[in-house]
Amino acid sequence: MQFIETRGNDTLKPISVPFSKAILSPSASFGGLYVPESLPRLDDAFLLAHKESSYRDIAFDFLKLCDIDIPYDVIDEALKRYELFDDANDPVPMKKIEDDCYVSELYHGPTRAFKDMALQPFGYILSYLAKKHDQKYLIMAATSGDTGPATLETFKDAPNVIVGCLYPDGGTSDVQRLQMITESADNLHVFGVKGDFDDTQNALKSLLASDEFNSAIASKEIKLSAANSVNFGRIIFQIIYHIYSYIRLIKEGQIKLGEKIYLVVPSGNFGNALGAYYAKKMGVYIEKILISSNQNNILTDWINKGEYDLTSRDLIQTISPAMDILKSSNVERILYDKFGSKRTKELMDDLAKKGSYALTDEELTLLREDFDASYSTDDECITMMAKYAKKGYIMDPHTATCIKSYEKLRDKKATAVIYSTAEWTKFSPVVAKALGGDFSRDLEAIDFIKEKTGLKPNNTIKSLFNKQIIHNKIIQKENIKKEMLSIL
Numbered sequence: 001m002q003f004i005e006t007r008g009n010d011t012l013k014p015i016s017v018p019f020s021k022a023i024l025s026p027s028a029s030f031g032g033l034y035v036p037e038s039l040p041r042l043d044d045a046f047l048l049a050h051k052e053s054s055y056r057d058i059a060f061d062f063l064k065l066c067d068i069d070i071p072y073d074v075i076d077e078a079l080k081r082y083e084l085f086d087d088a089n090d091p092v093p094m095k096k097i098e099d100d101c102y103v104s105e106l107y108h109g110p111t112r113a114f115k116d117m118a119l120q121p122f123g124y125i126l127s128y129l130a131k132k133h134d135q136k137y138l139i140m141a142a143t144s145g146d147t148g149p150a151t152l153e154t155f156k157d158a159p160n161v162i163v164g165c166l167y168p169d170g171g172t173s174d175v176q177r178l179q180m181i182t183e184s185a186d187n188l189h190v191f192g193v194k195g196d197f198d199d200t201q202n203a204l205k206s207l208l209a210s211d212e213f214n215s216a217i218a219s220k221e222i223k224l225s226a227a228n229s230v231n232f233g234r235i236i237f238q239i240i241y242h243i244y245s246y247i248r249l250i251k252e253g254q255i256k257l258g259e260k261i262y263l264v265v266p267s268g269n270f271g272n273a274l275g276a277y278y279a280k281k282m283g284v285y286i287e288k289i290l291i292s293s294n295q296n297n298i299l300t301d302w303i304n305k306g307e308y309d310l311t312s313r314d315l316i317q318t319i320s321p322a323m324d325i326l327k328s329s330n331v332e333r334i335l336y337d338k339f340g341s342k343r344t345k346e347l348m349d350d351l352a353k354k355g356s357y358a359l360t361d362e363e364l365t366l367l368r369e370d371f372d373a374s375y376s377t378d379d380e381c382i383t384m385m386a387k388y389a390k391k392g393y394i395m396d397p398h399t400a401t402c403i404k405s406y407e408k409l410r411d412k413k414a415t416a417v418i419y420s421t422a423e424w425t426k427f428s429p430v431v432a433k434a435l436g437g438d439f440s441r442d443l444e445a446i447d448f449i450k451e452k453t454g455l456k457p458n459n460t461i462k463s464l465f466n467k468q469i470i471h472n473k474i475i476q477k478e479n480i481k482k483e484m485l486s487i488l
């Protein structure tokens, strides 16, 4: 698998690069992204042959088909990271919540949110490459809550990798904050930033653009890379569980090979949904991918009207903060795949200059062949969480945005798989609210939910509240550069 660029080639960068290059230096010509030049085909024989396979075996055979420049024994080690999940043979358990609806739980990894699915094996591979090239890499992350813990967890004590992680002080849940500030390893550096997530992200952007910072890291012979979902090293691992969902439904006797299903994806940066799109393109029988958003419903407008318009919007804080996103990065990869690099560059230039772009009617029709979309308000999410709690299924507020899409958007009678992206323990005050409780702190909310439902938090969550705090720096955003320079 070779990688090419969504906005075309500027003649300064190579025309195509191997997987290792695309993940070590993920920025492509004209500010674009790397995408695979071609995708392997997952035919019926592949799907049938894996009916009894473990997740690991499906993943391994899929990655073999992708033909990436990573040795098989390294891929094998990377996939061993799923042994850190509750059940290595079935890291993404599926629960039936309606006759024609399953929930695939992507949160059974070490940080209890779906970011582990990709960041765990990706972290292993990135650190392997860094070691192989005898090169030190700095990974900078700004997080609204789930990416930070998952990035720190995957890179803790990783050779040749240093992590700098910035979170908005007061802008995350207690559990998310504790997961970051109690993570101890010499190569991890965590800072709370005064302000909200936007402030944090903008501070990181200006740090990365600063000459002083870049010459400081160059003089130390450190290179910069990124672990956010623009990195294809994450996307490749987010294709696998969609294939697995389909195979599991066959195994359950819910569907026959060739029968189409709906995938319902709670979306922010569109990495999860992009993985579903690639799985569909490769041959998994998917009727449509139903995108679910919260009130930051820019993706709903994009898919329903063909408009991507930032000018009329301000970011709204919702109870599903991991989806409080307006500039959804992986949308660009869909634009490229559907309309080519010339048009993608045109649309992305419009977005940068005017803050908006519009697809033509023909383009919108093409987009809607694969996607449909809806959004839920916070109140609607709470109602859905309460409804399913009564039936005995507890879901987090991100997952809850999917119920409306499942109920309203299917125009065929086909089975749906909803992706659950976080465990209830990560957003416990909201989950408690759906169960009739009112708590501002996670610890009390968790106890309340435990009492009400009999669910028990995982040990890693419970122990967080007694763990020693390692990273206690809260800084002004003006001081990020100084702090980062001092750790280098």
Ligand SMILES: *Cc1c(COP(=O)(O)O)cnc(C)c1O
Pocket: 113, 114, 115, 146, 147, 229, 266, 267, 268, 269, 270, 271, 272, 273, 322, 323, 398, 421, 422
């Ligand atoms: C990151 C995240 C999402 C959004 O996923 P994308 O791949 O960015 O669309 C949804 N829910 C939770 C809990 C997340 O952490």
